[in-house]
Amino acid sequence: MKKKHSNVVAFPGLKQRLMQKAFDAVASEQFELALSYFQQLGDEKLPYDAGVARVVALMETGRMEEARSQCFYLLTESSVENYDLMDIYLGILVHCNQFAEAAEIAQTLIDSPNTPVVYQSAFRKYVQYPETSTPSPSPVRLVTAEDSTTDEEDWTFVDQISHVEAERYIEAIESFLMHPQKHPILKTTLLEILQKQGVKKQVNCEKFGMTMSVSANELLPVFEQSLFHEVLKQLEDHVEFENPTLHALMAEQWRQLVSGVYPFPLPFEDGEVWGAAIHYISACRNGLDMSIEGAAVLYQSAISDIEEAVQYIQMIEEKVFGSGPLPFA
Template sequence: MKKRKVVPHPYVKERLLTEGMNALKEKRYKEGYTYLTQLKELQLHDDDVEMALVVCLFEMGHVGEAKERCEQLLERGKGDWAVYISMLVHLQQYDEVVAVIHKLQRKGIDCTPFLPLLQFSEKMIRSQHEQRAKQYESIFQGNEWAKQLRILQQLDFRLVSHLVPIFVRYLRDETKHSIVKTTMLHILKKEQVTEPMIVKKFGQTMTVIPAELDEQQQKRWIEQVLDIVEKTWAKQNPTMYEWCEQIWFRYMFAMYPFLPTEPVQQWANALYTYVEQCETGQTIWTSPLVSKLYEAEKLWLSVESI
């Protein structure tokens, strides 16, 4: 039997729309949603009806679905930015509130009505960052090296300004982890922090301004040593060379921002000796430089759980 197409009564749309909008005005959101959904099922709805459904969903507590539908409307150039921003605030998505309002401002849209929400969201973001910094402070006071390094590797860089005092104390504490310190310094350099800081590692002390750290010096040292290793051993034993390369990168990372003081050739010899002894299972380090490589590797092992 052929399915007949149902043609709505001419006044159905007007009646459902009137009932739905009246219910919405009177805050009977569930009832309004029922009327307006019928319009949609009969394909008699438009963008205004869809926006009314968004409001109903939002007020009924279905904020996620309301946000998704509102985004679809806004993508078509319809919808209501005020409703959308209110939903973001309700969902505590303050970063997105700030991003959306700034986007509208760049488009030349008058955002005066949204400025209180912008200020509120920025205040909440600052508060969240301060709370997070306090949580991190207790962690960096302790000795959970792997956890500390994991935090730094996943760090929201907007937190850096709140963490500078914590980093300053950590860097000048000789007992703290050298690899964690290096990671801190890289973060501070990337964020162009200009505050002078004392760094203590391996019995050495240096005052640095992170923004001015010259990473090229360390890069040149790495290349010079590996160039000797490559010319001497890369062809006869490629695996040995790759191992030397890994050990040397790890040692120099642990040392940063300090540079070796011994000749390049001595370090190349020490690298090969260290790797050769590891390969044979020997654990007696007769050379001071080989001992330094061994100590650096122990540091890496202490954070290998990441």
């Protein structure tokens, strides 16, 4: 999704005033108003408490996919283990029908000796959460590239497509897939819907300035790719036993990256390099002692390859989540 640039003139103290107005709006349950203030802050990187307030506003206005992305970004940026925020994130996953993913993360946290008992009890509900069917939504509102739609309408469109015969709306779907301002994760979700429904028609898909023509039913599902599992195994071998919570965040960061890029391939297929890059970024964001050189030794990879992978990950995260660059340590 194209980053929105602020039109606000940088008057002294304006950022603080806008942020306080956003806090006040959330406190008074005026969530749309709060989001308008956050939007006026443009590309400003929000402090942690403001980020959480924005996630709450997004959730309360039904914008679950964006809430998911922003909450995940806060988790990866946090230098401490925040179980309350993780609980919010797991709840968002459930609302997004990502039951298996929520259960996997919750089980990892429950199994971790570092997780306080009170949170272990809270996380158990996500492991046991049933995949219940949802009622059919109202008729689909067709969205084309020419429509001036809101983010909420985009998410509603994708959700509705999942409950109907998608092939009937293939032109609208392709228009969405080719629109450079539509969110990459939502485009992946549309392709997954076409896969599940066995749609054979070719569609064009644009992401990050690249275009590809695909038949969704011929694509390997996003999380069944060998490289995806190879990197998960690398992270499991190097991180899970020592720090289960950090491992869960790393695994989720890798899932988000692969999902954001799909169906395009990553620049190179080397599980050790991608594992090293994910490990390095997560360690730096969580205040842990990790250098590129250390990651290179741990994962037996070339420093230059890891640096290239780190730069690529940050480029994708900036476009998908709006996160900023991370200097090499």
